[in-house]
Amino acid sequence: MGNYRETNMREFIKxxxxxxxxxxxxxxxxxxxxxxxxxxxxxxxxxxxxxxxxYNVPIIKLDIQPLRDDIKEFNFVxxxxxxxxxxxxxxxxxxxxxxxxxxxENALKKSDMLVTLCSSNTLFNLDWDKYDILEVYxxxxxxxxELKLNIGLFVIKNKSY
Amino acid sequence: MGYDHRRNLDGNYFKIFKSTISNLSxxxxxxxxxxxxxxxxxxTGKQREVSKDDFLKFNYSGYIFFNKTIYDKKELQQxxxxxxxxxxxxxxxxxxxxxxxxxxxxKVIDGKL
Numbered sequence: 001m002g003n004y005r006e007t008n009m010r011e012f013i014k015x016x017x018x019x020x021x022x023x024x025x026x027x028x029x030x031x032x033x034x035x036x037x038x039x040x041x042x043x044x045x046x047x048x049x050x051x052x053x054x055y056n057v058p059i060i061k062l063d064i065q066p067l068r069d070d071i072k073e074f075n076f077v078x079x080x081x082x083x084x085x086x087x088x089x090x091x092x093x094x095x096x097x098x099x100x101x102x103x104x105e106n107a108l109k110k111s112d113m114l115v116t117l118c119s120s121n122t123l124f125n126l127d128w129d130k131y132d133i134l135e136v137y138x139x140x141x142x143x144x145x146e147l148k149l150n151i152g153l154f155v156i157k158n159k160s161y
Numbered sequence: 162m163g164y165d166h167r168r169n170l171d172g173n174y175f176k177i178f179k180s181t182i183s184n185l186s187x188x189x190x191x192x193x194x195x196x197x198x199x200x201x202x203x204x205t206g207k208q209r210e211v212s213k214d215d216f217l218k219f220n221y222s223g224y225i226f227f228n229k230t231i232y233d234k235k236e237l238q239q240x241x242x243x244x245x246x247x248x249x250x251x252x253x254x255x256x257x258x259x260x261x262x263x264x265x266x267x268k269v270i271d272g273k274l
Contacts, residue, residue, distance in 0.1 A: 018274045123267070124244075124251055128259035133266060138249055140271045 013144050014043065015094045015117070020050035023092060026155050027115045028054065030134050035088040036060065038111055040076040040103065041095045043067055051092060080106045087112065097151075101126060104154070112161035116154050123152035132157045164219075170194055173231050174257060176204060178223030187219060199226040200234050208241055208254045210234065225254055232257055 015023075027034070037059045042048050044067040051059055062074035074083075077099060089111035095103035100118035104126060107114050118126075123136060137153040163183035168175035170193050177190055196213050203211055204223035216224050227237070239262035244251065247269050261267065 016274070022274050120249075121252060121255075124258055124261075125256060126259075128264070133264070136266045136268065138247065138267055138269050139274065140248075140269065142274065 013094065013097070013147070015047045015050075016142075016144065017046075017050065019117070019139075019142065020047050023047075023115045023117070023153070024050055024054040026135060026153075027090060027092060027113070030155055030157075031090055031113045033088050034090045034113070036086055036090070038062070038089055038091040038107070039093055040074070040091065040107065041093050042071045045071060047092065047094055076106055077102055080109070083110050085110050090114070091116070093117070097122070104156070108156065108158055112158045114154065114156045116156075118152045118154060120150045120152050123154070126154070130159075132159050132161075164190060166190065173228045174226060176223055176225040176255065178204065179219070187217065191217070194226070198228055198230070200229055200232075201226055202237070202254055204254050205252065207245075208251065210238070223253075225256075227257065236260060236262070 034055060034057055036057055037051055037055060039048050039051065039059060040062045042061040042063045045061070048059060048061050048071070061071040062076060063071050064073070064075050066073050090113040091107040091111045092115045093103065093107065094117040097119035100116075100122040104114065104116055104118065104122070107116065108131060120138060123138060133154065133156055135155040139151050139153060141148050142151050163180055163185045164177055164187055165180035165183040165185065166175055166177045170190070201211050201213070201216050202208050202225050203221045204225055205221060211224065227234070237258060240258040240260065241251075243262040243265065247267060249267070249269070
């Protein structure tokens with residue numbers, strides 16, 4: 001499912017501006033003490049560009065296969081221990097849907113606040129009792145390029161935060 | 162065509178499904194499952210509880226078993242009905258659902274944002 005990069009077939013679904021702006025509206029609504037933002041699957045930087053319009057804080061831009069020079073190569077699943085936790089860090093991401101759960105779990109190990117897209121099935125497979133689930137959206141018929149998908153969107157914070 | 166499973170057959174929950182790469186028969190599973198300890202749901206379509214006899218007919222692609230002492234059948238059904246009321250269907254009921262009917266947190270957006 002999804003678009004795939006020609007080089008090695010990794011999943012790549014570009015975040016539409018409208019959806020990215022909606023994610024940022026939600027993050028502004030719920031989190032007012034953000035000191036740093038993590039985008040761990042930045043791809044071509046589409047979501048990073050939207051984040052920069054809404055926040056004036058440092059952004060850590062990572063991707064397993066960066067498509068832009070300002071994004072650092074980093075495997076957010078295998079190399080997660082190399083990334084330090086930071087208080088008041090917010091993660092905003094559109095992860096590979098097949099690995100949504102792993103990305104969400106890792107994001108909430110390295111930050112306390114999260115706004116993320118995910119597969120629709122992830123909405124029901126995540127352990128809701130483990131986190132403070134602030135908002136949940138089921139978005140039907142979202143357009144991603146030539147694709148029309150039902151997707152999920154979570155706004156989450158760690159219970160300890 | 163055989164049958165395969167995920168998770169332990171005496172665990173909190175597990176699923177059994179048709180598989181083109183397995184040679185295991187349904188008899189293999191029947192002798193290993195304590196049916197008294199579990200209630201059974203079909204995995205796909207409009208999920209619903211099925212009886213042991215329904216499971217043995219195996220008319221659908223797979224079934225999920227929930228331990229009766231751990232999971233509340235009424236709560237699961239209420240969560241499914243809550244989702245259906247929102248026009249949401251789950252493709253595969255792979256694991257226990259969160260207490261969705263209690264939480265009532267899901268907002269639905271239809272169409273392009």
